[in-house]
Amino acid sequence: MAKIQKVAELAGVSTATVSRALAGKSSVSPATRTKVEEAANELGYVVSAAASSLASGKTRNVGVILPLLDSWFFMAVLKGAQRLLEDAGYDITLYHLPPAGELGAGDASKQRRRRLFDEFLRRQRVDAFIAVNLELDDEERALLSQLRRPLVGLGGVLPGLHTVTLDDKAVAHLATDHLLSLGHTEIAHITGDPDFERDFQVPTTRRRAYEASITNAGITRNPLLVRTADFTIEGGYNATKQLLGDPRIHPTAIFAASDEMAIGAILAARDLGKDVPRDISVIGIDGHDLADFFGLTTIDQFPELQGRQVAQLILDELAGQGVEPIAEELPHELVVRRSTAAPLDAPTR
Template identity: 65%
Template sequence: MTKIQKVADLAGVSTATVSRALAGKPSVSPATRSRVEAAARELDYVVSASASSLASGKTRNVGVVVPFIDSWFYVSVLKGIQRSLADAGYDLTLYHLDPHAGDGQPRPDNPRRRRLFDEFLRRGRVDALIAVSLELDRAELESLTAINKPVVGIGGPLPGIQTLSLDDHEVAKLAVEHLLALGHRSIAHIAGDQDFEIDFHLPAHRREGWEDALSGVGLTADPSLLRTADFTIAGGYDATLQLLGDPRISPTAVFAASDEMAIGAMLAARDLGRSVPGDLSVIGIDGHELSDFFGLTTVDQFPEVQGRHAVEILLHQLDGDRPEPGNEDLPYELVVRKSTGPPPAAAVSAS
């Protein structure tokens, strides 16, 4: 008797049900899956990945493409993806397309990017692909269509592909409107620098949200209140030192395009003897794991949930459910903590 048959007999199911249960198929009920997994553990049965691949033509492996692997946000998205794929019995192959790699080539001519679409994805090593913050051009979209593999994008709408995207303009606008509601009128912005104006132009959309929120109350965004940084704590720190050290301006609040830059702003204010929020209110975007520790007010974009939801959509596609491609807006939520408050009384009276 084969070992899979022994597992089936012990669990009281068919060998086909054993295969589906251990493959993480959603057609198997939780109770049945639990019995099969218990029987497999008792009999020390492990599915052979190579045999399963040969029999089904599937690798049970999903490719994930990311632009950065040293950023908290992208690591959090990856965490959500990996955990959900593992729960469903899939492996993950990571493709890192660093837009700041030293080859000096623009996106269409980037050799690493070309190889990904021309070679790697055509080798059949993955069953599907999740593209995180990757704006695909027409040739890349056609390449994916040609290999007929399910694809889910996170970060912005893509023609012909199911995508999840955050409305960066509205997220930024919400953050600034929170400061305006507290009475602030001199609101500085620490934006992503030009090097991050890559796929989907996140810094520009968040900067426009800052401008439009101010315009909504009859204010004009002052260019002298704009600084740029690299989405890191150190970058936010340096930008805020320059901002607060300029004697020509006196912002009462800082809106940073990421939580890490916002944390840097809080540390810079402290080192300059400014209290937060007594002298300076600070707000960011992300929902960073350190935001609660620092008491940072933020707009949480739930990055781990983004990864899990992308896998949920992808698994449906792998099971043959291919709905008409479209874009789904991702959720976000204002989380108010102690880094924001009313502006100083002197600033209010001066205005």
């Protein structure tokens, strides 16, 4: 019944030859190859993924592990990766792994997480994994290693695993220094809450770099200028209202740790009757689709490109290129738009 058998008969060859021809192996004569292809076409034959996987040990399937499915950023990454993998003939299996320490994460959440590791990731359904912004405890890391599958992390912190990440420190320095070089001296920062946010490291790293830049510029840091918020438009909006409404401070610029927060900041400023950038400059990080629309100055981190890059890495590894597991760096770029300018009270340097 094996379907490949029928193709073999129609083409007048053995199943071995059909398999080889369809897999594009070299040792098949052009004539035979054509015959086989025609036979396969006529019968509408397509190799059974399960049988092929079982026999070859390869699935032509890559698992993508995402912490969030409804975030613009991760979807941009997914989109980039998807395209490359599809072109290479790989399917994508999606795994949703919510952050372990998420706000209000109860036992149920932990169990889901555990189940994903125990039950889903280990079925040998994929040849390799792409893990986006994944943070693991030791046990989980051990489990992943036992899978003996290539795994490339994108962002996040995976000690000992092959990871490519954005240089968050450099990015935050660049953003802060951009504002400083425009002449701003009272620069506020909106960041994520390290206790509750997924992805613990990123907000902290960015905040530290911001503080370092401020200090380097010879400016005394003022803790009142730093506010914590959700990584959303609404979070940025609320934080900005608080920043601009606090009589003890008079920021002329805001550095938001994400574009969505920055957009919230712009909207909040408008609602308070402040002009951007005349009264207040705003800069974000990401390169969000909407940044251009809002005229937002940002540090673009090319999320879609990140997806492509990590997919390429995986493909190389699967192709047998022993990719050296160094932590590579992703590109970023300052994109200046209308939301930043010199402050009113200070001449441009």
